[in-house]
Amino acid sequence: MKRLGAIALAISMAAGAVFSTSAHAAAKPTLTIWATGGDADKAVMQVAADLFAKANNVNVKVEAISWGDGYAKVLAAAAAKSGPDVFTGGLSWGISAGNKGALADLRALGVSNTVQPLVAPQIYKALIGYKATKVYAVPFDLTLMMMFYDKTTLAKAGISAAPTTIAEFNAAAAKLKATSGITAPVYNEWGNGDWLGFFSWLYSMGGSLYDSKCQVSINNAKGVAALTQFKKLYTDFGALKPGVADWTLNDNLKKGTYGIGFSGNFQASSFYTYYKDYKTWSAAPVPAAPGSKSTAFIGGRGISIMGYISNSQKSLAAKFIKTLYNADVVKAMNVVGAAQNAIFLSPVSAFADTISSYPADVLATIKSQLKDAQGPPNCNGWEDSQNDVTTALQSYMFGSTDVQTALDKAAAVMKSHL
């Protein structure tokens, strides 16, 4: 009997300890964040979360969700009214999910007023719907299209500097093609064969998808010139079509099989923080037409607050988001990002200097390219038009449709969604 009593006492003590601990933990507000990307992105976000948790005596839980189904998960969470308080995701997710009624208005929570003056205006604009009165996402980080080139391979082909104009680029690619050992002068890793890859050529030729009043402008003469140029990468300069992967790309880049490539700044992370032995590769702004600025595509992730959470949670979430534009927090995120091969490029351009793992010339290119880079359009219906626009572009690039007809087809789709 005594033995039974002792066991009962031990159980009740253990239970008391457990429940008092969980009650103590439950007393603290908990913020749940979904970080779209991989474990490295989660680790980078965790740094900011830990700093916020410590400073505010709250719990912050960070979970990674994949790019592939992240948007669907966010919408499913909104439908079920259960899931994260905050999430990071594609630039267009904010407008798209916000217009469905899934997200909180960041203007009403005072987030957008704090963030807008700090970040590059073109990336801020990309997250806000045209003529929208509500703000559903603010920029979290940036991904910038850049031109990478192998100095050794270019020198082998008799090219002394990175091409700056489109004419110089074509001449350089032709020379590379004629040089033995270079099987494919050009690679296209980000936006290969789709609207995203086309974007930088279009804007660097002075064109645009929509004009400033959201009237469709893709099918004008500049659009024709840009798409003709984009096609050349595949027909003349050996870029691999979408769906044809070069599984040994990294080896081939090292061997000098490629001379020039177009990719996001994540390629720089791969070159200089992960492999660390691509010293012959450097970066330059994307080539531009005479009289036009080098205008690269700028993407990245936005950060939003879910609409279904309580007002107190919304306030806490808003407070957390504001800390992401603090220099010390960004610096800490950069340190972890460098270690994880996921450089965190803050939308506050001045913070690019805190990235110590990029070579000086690459960092200078990032800073200069950021000045004139453009985000995806914020016009109505762009989200729903993307696929058909890509199909229309491909009908010229890899099919028999003529360039003007292909662009007219793309324009018709964009107009139908306005």
Added chain:
Amino acid sequence: MQSNRRLKNSDGVSRKTGFRRFSDGGFSTYSMLAPFVGLFLIWSAYPVFKSLQMSFQRYNAICNKDQYPCGSVGLKNYSTLIMSDARFHKALFHSALYVVGAVILSMAASLALAIALQEDNRQNRILRVIFFLPSVTSSVAITLVWGWVFGGTTIGMANAVLQRLGIISHPIEWLATPVLAIPILIFLSVWGGAGFGMILFLAGLNAIPSSYYEAAVIDGAGPRERFKYITFPLLRPVMVYVGITGTIGAFQIFETIYLIFPSSVGSIGGFKDEALMIVPYLYDAGFKHFRLGYASAVAWVLFAIIFVISLINLRLTKSLEDLR
């Protein structure tokens, strides 16, 4: 008697109908059925009727009153789908091509294998297991391996083998060549499904009494006549089953396209949408764009197509039976 819902059959034995017949089953019978019926109603019947209801609605599950009010749109989802959705038409056309190719070739391959391996000996038993293996292997794992075979530029296995054999001089861009998309999918379907069909046809072949063949041989029938007048007609029920289940399965193709065909930005369906079919399109509308009402309409159109094709198949078979 009628009022008691009790009828007499031709032998004069009374039989119960309706609720009385149901209630006489006993508590234990229904309590054993209850778990299945409950789960079936919750997880199968309710979602089916809910999706039918949603197909007549503008619905995204969030249904914010100010920004995205949900509600009835009548037949608009169906009319848009059928009259003006070019992407759906493309998906439907690709699905039709795929179903015709995959079902006919799979059945032909299955029947050929069944006839070739019909004799029961050790060698044939081993070969049957080998041909059946794809049916018991994870389809996702198989698809990923095929992606590796057809992917890549110079080191994709298909290109490597064909180049080594001297059949091609330059690598083929298998997954980036639009005209190859459907044939590749058909090939994968035949490769993966022929073994299962073979087992069904073997069962059908073994059910045909050997005396029929012996009698035919005595009557002077050769192998071609025996196949035409004995094997083929008596295998018809198996063919109907394999044909209908194959058609349903082929219309439902999803993971192969999702896994091995590259998606354009924000979409699914491969390069130039050349591998887009109905279920991937449904997924795109429902889970990428969260147009759940519209996606439900796609699902019900798919159901209608499969239903009509199955009905035609059954009717044709019945007509042939009647002719005999």
